[in-house]
Amino acid sequence: MPWLQLPDHPAIEMQPDETLLQALHRAGIIWREACLNGVCGVCACQLKSGSVHYATRKPHGLTSQEQQQGQILPCIALPASEQLLLGKPSYPVQHRDLNGL
Numbered sequence: 001m002p003w004l005q006l007p008d009h010p011a012i013e014m015q016p017d018e019t020l021l022q023a024l025h026r027a028g029i030i031w032r033e034a035c036l037n038g039v040c041g042v043c044a045c046q047l048k049s050g051s052v053h054y055a056t057r058k059p060h061g062l063t064s065q066e067q068q069q070g071q072i073l074p075c076i077a078l079p080a081s082e083q084l085l086l087g088k089p090s091y092p093v094q095h096r097d098l099n100g101l
């Protein structure tokens with residue numbers, strides 16, 4: 001199973017068919033998002049290592065230059081390698097209290 005790592009957070013084991021954003025949500029991480037469809041670019045972040053794919057979807061929320069610089073859209077990105085390392089977002093990452101669910 002692929003693993004997703006965010007700086008200063010425990011690694012998250014992913015399902016091969018779940019998006020990075022779904023894995024972040026499951027771990028209780030609150031990530032900036034809006035369209036959830038790869039269009040707005042709000043969820044964009046840097047992929048420091050590993051690779052992703054978008055299946056039949058297209059990352060319209062990123063320019064080709066942003067993609068070449070390693071930016072990805074977690075809302076539609078699926079794991080394409082066993083280890084994925086995301087860059088730290090430019091905003092403070094918050095967590096939901098999963099114990100209260």
Ligand code: FES
Pocket residue numbers: 032033034035036037038039040041042043044061073074075076
């Ligand atoms: S939430 Fe809009 S592109 Fe990801």
